[in-house]
Amino acid sequence: SQQGEEDPQALSIQEGENATMNCSYKTSINNLQWYRQNSGRGLVHLILIRSNEREKHSGRLRVTLDTSKKSSSLLITASRAADTASYFCVAGQNNAGNMLTFGGGTRLMVKP
Amino acid sequence: GAGVSQTPSNKVTEKGKYVELRCDPISGHTALYWYRQSLGQGPEFLIYFQGTGAADDSGLPNDRFFAVRPEGSVSTLKIQRTERGDSAVYLCASSRLGSGTPRNTGELFFGEGSRLTVL
Numbered sequence: 001s002q003q004g005e006e007d008p009q010a011l012s013i014q015e016g017e018n019a020t021m022n023c024s025y026k027t028s029i030n031n032l033q034w035y036r037q038n039s040g041r042g043l044v045h046l047i048l049i050r051s052n053e054r055e056k057h058s059g060r061l062r063v064t065l066d067t068s069k070k071s072s073s074l075l076i077t078a079s080r081a082a083d084t085a086s087y088f089c090v091a092g093q094n095n096a097g098n099m100l101t102f103g104g105g106t107r108l109m110v111k112p
Numbered sequence: 113g114a115g116v117s118q119t120p121s122n123k124v125t126e127k128g129k130y131v132e133l134r135c136d137p138i139s140g141h142t143a144l145y146w147y148r149q150s151l152g153q154g155p156e157f158l159i160y161f162q163g164t165g166a167a168d169d170s171g172l173p174n175d176r177f178f179a180v181r182p183e184g185s186v187s188t189l190k191i192q193r194t195e196r197g198d199s200a201v202y203l204c205a206s207s208r209l210g211s212g213t214p215r216n217t218g219e220l221f222f223g224e225g226s227r228l229t230v231l
Contacts, residue, residue, distance in 0.1 A: 031218055042116075042203060042222035043155070088154055092218040102147075102154035 004032070004072075004089035005103040012109045019076040021106040023089030024069075031092045032065055032072045036085045037105070043088065046074075081112045114138075116223035118204050124229045125194055133189040133226045137206030144187050145220065146179055147203040155203055161187060194230045201225040 007022045023032070031050045035043040049056045049065045049072065056063045062075040076083055086105040117136040125131055137144050142163050147155035157171040164184045172178070176194075181187040191198055205220040 033218065033220075035220075035222075040201075040227075042224045043205075043220070045219045045221070048219060101157050104154045 004091050004101075006087065006089055006106040008106060009104060010107045010109075012111065013079060015079060015081055015110055015112050017079055017110075019079050019083070019108055019110070021074045021087050021089075021108070023072040023074070023103070025072075025089075025091035026070065029067070029091040032063075033090045033092060034061075034063060034072075034074050035088045035090065035102075037088065038085045046087075048092075076108075079108075079110045081110050083110045084108060116204055116206055116221050118202075118223035118226050120226055121224065122227045122229075124231065126231050127194060127196060129194050129230075131191045131194055131228060133191075133202050133204075133228070135187045135189070135204030135206075135223060137185060137187070137204070138208075138221055139185075141206035141208050141221070142184065143207035144181060145205045145207070146187070146189050147205065149201045149203055149225070150199075158189070158202075191228075194228075196230050199228055199230045201227045 004023045004025050011019060013019055029051050031048050033048045034046045036046050037043045047058050047061055047063050049063045051067055054065055060077045065072045072089055086107050088102045088105045090102055116138055119134045144161040146158040148158055149155045159169045159172055159179045160167050161181045164181055176192045178190045203222055203225045205222045207220050
């Protein structure tokens with residue numbers, strides 16, 4: 001399994017500011033994924049970046065991947081109160097049965 | 113249905129009782145995962161199915177926990193002799209294809225979870 005570890009554990013910002021969350025993992029990966037979880041609900045897939053990619057954009061999301069440092073970052077630009085949630089990174093290994101192990105997540109609070 | 117469906121959404125039981133939690137994955141998804149999540153924690157892997165077989169059950173905490181997927185679609189997580197420490201949200205996820213396939217994106221689709229409370 002490939003465990004993602006998120007940093008910081010908690011982040012509080014004002015609406016309109018950017019939010020940056022970091023993720024580290026331990027060994028080689030096929031891809032790295034970010035998920036979002038609203039309180040008490042299921043996780044929703046946000047974005048996947050493959051090991052041969054360095055940066056990926058999706059709307060207000062920007063993900064980077066540095067395989068030499070075994071780290072990734074998720075940037076949410078122009079944050080909104082509705083972005084308040086927990087964010088998890090997961091490192092995927094193609095030959096590991098696709099089993100994904102989650103870290104503790106970053107709890108983001110965006111204040112209106 | 114369009115998404116992963118889990119039932120019941122909430123289950124309250126007494127210590128020592130038997131519980132079954134059901135997961136209906138997205139149609140055609142061959143991979144199915146069970147996770148357990150405690151308050152303030154990330155999801156903890158329990159078991160992974162590829163088709164009908166359990167490809168990895170290394171996350172099951174002890175032999176009170178068991179899961180089946182007899183026809184390669186619906187899965188049931190079974191917990192015997194429940195303990196208060198079993199209280200958590202049990203999440204199910206499915207994925208389109210298994211490992212080693214070029215079309216597999218690895219994206220997991222989660223249900224809303226079953227919240228288990230053991231009194």
